[in-house]
Amino acid sequence: MTNPAATLTPKAKGDLHTEVMTLNMGPQHPSTHGVLQIELKLDGETVVDMDPVLGYLHRGKEKHAEHITWQQWMVMTDRLDYLAPLQGEFGYALAVEKLCGIEVPERAQAIRVAIAECMRLTAHLVWFGTSALEVGAITPFFLAFREREDLFDLLDELTGLRTNQEFIRFGGVKADLEPDWVRRLAEWAHRFPACVDEYELLLSGNRIWYDRARNVGTMDADLAMSLGMTGPNLRAAGVPHDLRKAEPYSGYEKYDFEIPVGTVGDVYDRYLVRLEEMRQSARIIWQALEGLPEGEFMARDYRYVLPPKDRVYTSMEELIYQFKIVTDMRPPKGEAYAGIEGAKGELGFYLVSDGGTCSYRSHVRAPSFVNMMAIKPLCLNRPIADVVAIVGSIDFVMGECDR
Amino acid sequence: MVLVKNRTLTLGERFYFKTVFFGLIYTIKNIFKKKITRCYPEEKLDPAPSFHGVPVLVADSEGNPKCVACGLCEFVCPPIAITIHGTETDRPIERMPKRFDIDMLRCIECGYCEEVCPEEAIVMSQDYELVGGNRHDFKWGLDQLLVPEAKLKPRLEYIRKTFHRFKSEPRDEATAASVPGVGGAGRTLDGTQVHAALERYGDNY
Numbered sequence: 336m337t338n339p340a341a342t343l344t345p346k347a348k349g350d351l352h353t354e355v356m357t358l359n360m361g362p363q364h365p366s367t368h369g370v371l372q373i374e375l376k377l378d379g380e381t382v383v384d385m386d387p388v389l390g391y392l393h394r395g396k397e398k399h400a401e402h403i404t405w406q407q408w409m410v411m412t413d414r415l416d417y418l419a420p421l422q423g424e425f426g427y428a429l430a431v432e433k434l435c436g437i438e439v440p441e442r443a444q445a446i447r448v449a450i451a452e453c454m455r456l457t458a459h460l461v462w463f464g465t466s467a468l469e470v471g472a473i474t475p476f477f478l479a480f481r482e483r484e485d486l487f488d489l490l491d492e493l494t495g496l497r498t499n500q501e502f503i504r505f506g507g508v509k510a511d512l513e514p515d516w517v518r519r520l521a522e523w524a525h526r527f528p529a530c531v532d533e534y535e536l537l538l539s540g541n542r543i544w545y546d547r548a549r550n551v552g553t554m555d556a557d558l559a560m561s562l563g564m565t566g567p568n569l570r571a572a573g574v575p576h577d578l579r580k581a582e583p584y585s586g587y588e589k590y591d592f593e594i595p596v597g598t599v600g601d602v603y604d605r606y607l608v609r610l611e612e613m614r615q616s617a618r619i620i621w622q623a624l625e626g627l628p629e630g631e632f633m634a635r636d637y638r639y640v641l642p643p644k645d646r647v648y649t650s651m652e653e654l655i656y657q658f659k660i661v662t663d664m665r666p667p668k669g670e671a672y673a674g675i676e677g678a679k680g681e682l683g684f685y686l687v688s689d690g691g692t693c694s695y696r697s698h699v700r701a702p703s704f705v706n707m708m709a710i711k712p713l714c715l716n717r718p719i720a721d722v723v724a725i726v727g728s729i730d731f732v733m734g735e736c737d738r
Numbered sequence: 739m740v741l742v743k744n745r746t747l748t749l750g751e752r753f754y755f756k757t758v759f760f761g762l763i764y765t766i767k768n769i770f771k772k773k774i775t776r777c778y779p780e781e782k783l784d785p786a787p788s789f790h791g792v793p794v795l796v797a798d799s800e801g802n803p804k805c806v807a808c809g810l811c812e813f814v815c816p817p818i819a820i821t822i823h824g825t826e827t828d829r830p831i832e833r834m835p836k837r838f839d840i841d842m843l844r845c846i847e848c849g850y851c852e853e854v855c856p857e858e859a860i861v862m863s864q865d866y867e868l869v870g871g872n873r874h875d876f877k878w879g880l881d882q883l884l885v886p887e888a889k890l891k892p893r894l895e896y897i898r899k900t901f902h903r904f905k906s907e908p909r910d911e912a913t914a915a916s917v918p919g920v921g922g923a924g925r926t927l928d929g930t931q932v933h934a935a936l937e938r939y940g941d942n943y
Binding site for chain 2: 407493499511543635640641
């Protein structure tokens with residue numbers, strides 16, 4: 336493969352005085368997925384050096400966890416990856432449940448799987464729409480947001496909020512699924528693969544998209560592994576690693592799905608892998624909904640789960656424990672790590688408890704932060720226009736990077 | 739594991755023929771499809787009972803707040819939006835809020851206040867339109883927050899159903915129905931009740 340950058344450097348370099356130019360891309364640039372600033376050193380149009388500047392969206396969430404209760408920090412995990420908020424809650428709830436030793440009923444596990452896969456779809460749909468928009472295709476954006484809107488209407492009806500839903504609780508979920516809602520989501524999940532075919536029809540054979548994406552930002556498996564990448568980016572590089580298969584959590588071992596793996600590892604492969612992942616997610620959703628087990632949606636663990644509300648109104652015991660659990664929930668001393676396969680990669684929560692009402696130390700293993708480290712090796716010696724395509728294909732969210 | 743296909747462009751695609759013609763046909767087809775957007779200010783949303791609008795306080799039939807100023811919502815509120823100053827009252831509930839302020843600019847509408855409230859006194863309303871000219875307009879006091887109970891019926895029913903949490907345990911219909919009216923009417927520390935609760939939960943507490 337010839338390096339297109341070589342043809343773009345000034346021909347008369349020997350005669351003409353040229354120097355490297357510093358260009359700040361972002362933090363208000365529309366294609367940097369939030370508030371990322373990239374300091375580019377350009378020789379003509381070629382990137383000779385680049386430096387991502389993080390921290391514009393730093394809110395100190397990990398430190399904040401040391402001052403608010405365990406349940407209160409749940410709303411902060413929503414705001415890490417705000418394109419897939421319930422996955423943050425899911426990972427955090429798994430970590431706390433590991434710490435406390437709460438056993439989650441099977442029905443709650445299946446509900447969590449279904450809504451976590453819905454979140455993967457919404458995150459991938461935003462990625463699909465915006466990254467195609469950034470290289471000049473505007474129609475996919477509207478299509479992706481059409482499907483996302485359908486999904487958000489359903490989630491709004493279930494949780495009460497469109498984004499940043501506060502739906503997962505320690506030991507289960509907030510509310511049970513209604514049969515009518517289950518039927519509508521299953522219908523949607525059956526309809527959705529046809530929508531992905533439609534996206535592919537519009538974009539895969541489009542020469543402009545193909546030329547912008549094929550053999551751009553090629554990453555081999557060694558580079559991806561050495562950078563610690565996870566998620567679709569790693570799988571596009573040819574490594575079939577998926578936490579849902581490697582370390583199944585929340586009953587993922589029961590579902591039948593495939594892991595899409597790329598062959599080249601370029602922007603185009605990452606696009607194909609994510610599209611295939613959307614089809615597989617739809618498969619998981621209807622499997623989870625069709626085999627939805629009967630039973631409770633909340634663990635019957637009265638140390639950490641609030642008592643039934645109607646008894647709180649009338650009985651002294653339950654009233655006392657309502658107050659006690661809200662104000663004084665204390666997991667045992669110890670530490671726990673739980674990771675889930677988020678939309679961007681392995682989303683892990685490492686919590687240390689000293690037996691108090693707040694965590695002693697919390698850390699989020701944010702996939703966006705790790706994946707962002709790939710943009711420098713991928714963008715070097717490429718024309719500046721490729722930076723947009725590569726940054727879009729890596730798919731990070733600054734809320735999760737900066738935390 | 740499934741490998742994604744490594745495709746190359748066909749001749750028609752390479753010369754933009756397929757792309758341009760298919761794109762045109764696709765656009766024309768979409769003109770005649772049903773619109774998926776909503777003309778928002780004219781067409782309002784019709785939220786489901788599960789919807790989280792702005793939190794409001796429930797007023798009983800006499801227009802007094804059901805709130806007993808226990809401060810649990812103030813404690814649990816993650817963005818610290820609620821401020822309560824309690825006072826004593828001659829009514830059977832004995833305590834009531836002198837001041838109850840919610841800063842609607844801080845509120846994230848997570849619904850934790852409603853979930854922990856032991857009196858069904860604060861609930862999420864269906865109101866999603868927050869408008870104000872300055873920051874002060876968003877600090878709602880008791881006069882703005884109090885909403886008659888009759889208006890919040892769907893949400894109260896949703897709360898009673900959802901926050902019972904355990905399907906296999908029977909719902910306490912009779913006592914739950916006695917809650918509207920005067921708060922704390924059915925609250926007596928009866929020896930049999932304590933015994934029953936201890937039997938239900940055993941050593942877990």
